[in-house]
Amino acid sequence: MERWNDERLSRQIDFLAEADKLKSVLRRTLLMDGSRNENTAEHSWHISLMALLLHEHAPEPKPDLSHVIKLLLVHDLVEIDAGDTFAYDAEGYSDKEEREQAAARRIFGLLPDDQADGIMALWREFEAMETPEAVFAAAVDRLQPLLHNYRTEGFSWKRNGIVRAQVRHRMLPIRQASPKLAAFVEELLQRAVDRGYLADEPPTKEE
Amino acid sequence: MERWNDERLSRQIDFLAEADKLKSVLRRTLLMDGSRNENTAEHSWHISLMALLLHEHAPEPKPDLSHVIKLLLVHDLVEIDAGDTFAYDAEGYSDKEEREQAAARRIFGLLPDDQADGIMALWREFEAMETPEAVFAAAVDRLQPLLHNYRTEGFSWKRNGIVRAQVRHRMLPIRQASPKLAAFVEELLQRAVDRGYLADEPPTKEE
Numbered sequence: 001m002e003r004w005n006d007e008r009l010s011r012q013i014d015f016l017a018e019a020d021k022l023k024s025v026l027r028r029t030l031l032m033d034g035s036r037n038e039n040t041a042e043h044s045w046h047i048s049l050m051a052l053l054l055h056e057h058a059p060e061p062k063p064d065l066s067h068v069i070k071l072l073l074v075h076d077l078v079e080i081d082a083g084d085t086f087a088y089d090a091e092g093y094s095d096k097e098e099r100e101q102a103a104a105r106r107i108f109g110l111l112p113d114d115q116a117d118g119i120m121a122l123w124r125e126f127e128a129m130e131t132p133e134a135v136f137a138a139a140v141d142r143l144q145p146l147l148h149n150y151r152t153e154g155f156s157w158k159r160n161g162i163v164r165a166q167v168r169h170r171m172l173p174i175r176q177a178s179p180k181l182a183a184f185v186e187e188l189l190q191r192a193v194d195r196g197y198l199a200d201e202p203p204t205k206e207e
Numbered sequence: 208m209e210r211w212n213d214e215r216l217s218r219q220i221d222f223l224a225e226a227d228k229l230k231s232v233l234r235r236t237l238l239m240d241g242s243r244n245e246n247t248a249e250h251s252w253h254i255s256l257m258a259l260l261l262h263e264h265a266p267e268p269k270p271d272l273s274h275v276i277k278l279l280l281v282h283d284l285v286e287i288d289a290g291d292t293f294a295y296d297a298e299g300y301s302d303k304e305e306r307e308q309a310a311a312r313r314i315f316g317l318l319p320d321d322q323a324d325g326i327m328a329l330w331r332e333f334e335a336m337e338t339p340e341a342v343f344a345a346a347v348d349r350l351q352p353l354l355h356n357y358r359t360e361g362f363s364w365k366r367n368g369i370v371r372a373q374v375r376h377r378m379l380p381i382r383q384a385s386p387k388l389a390a391f392v393e394e395l396l397q398r399a400v401d402r403g404y405l406a407d408e409p410p411t412k413e414e
Contacts, residue, residue, distance in 0.1 A: 045252035066273035
């Protein structure tokens, strides 16, 4: 850590420099123009903007938007150490929690203790998906890659052999967060199947 | 625009897809590891996180953090059309306002009218830098590339022949936003000069 006159600020700056590494964590999703893989930092910005604009579709009592955005800004920082686990990767998910817990301790631990506790609490809240804010945050976090997959004609679905039932299961938090957004997801998935971006059923085995 | 059953949602989704292009707008700043240029979308995430953590250094009465973050999430969207204007590019600045006004009308205009007005108001507030929230947002927007330049041993300063007085001038909103952050900036600039990352004076002409 590089020391500055103010000890507290030194830790904050050190953490913010560490956070820069999230820009180099690549996701499976392509940018909508197909030019390259998306990274987790720009994804975090996109879903925060999405929360700001789609928050109106949450039924009353609405989740606190400001809190939703805080959850979204910090929720993926653990990927700096733990990497991005593909949403449909069962094997990767088996040790995801352990890897991410260790990452959270190290990365948030760079901050002054009280802020480390605060960010840790936000991250745990997001992961537990129990508060209305965490549910809404999870909903936009899942809606965004859906739009990317749709706009890239199912690039990541096709490449990984994903079928509609799997995507629908992954989108469950959206049903919980907003009936209107859930209806949109169903419409989009139907159109994706109709256009051949997404398979409706797993291919039958021929052996 | 692709139409969905819900007309309002169609416009929102269209806007959010347009926003994806901000990930392809490159800034002069390198990532802290020097691996590539930073893009404006990930920059927007980074400064939002920065606002969350450094907000405590604003003196009382503190700016509203949630509003600061909203300003930061939307403030650079106009760059999708207008491009990133380098902070020290006097020529680029001469028509910056005109280019960005046109961009704001087109891009925000994709949204439903009431939301277009809301985002336009946020963008204008950021640009005018008159409210305490806009001043604090401008402060983190300027502090972040300073850290990047410092961590990359003055890459963008050296490449563009920038000297300390120019950087100090650019950092004025930080003095307005937080004496503590302003003191940190002075300390950092002195260290940057001592280490040869940043020139103290313009080179004397030898002709």
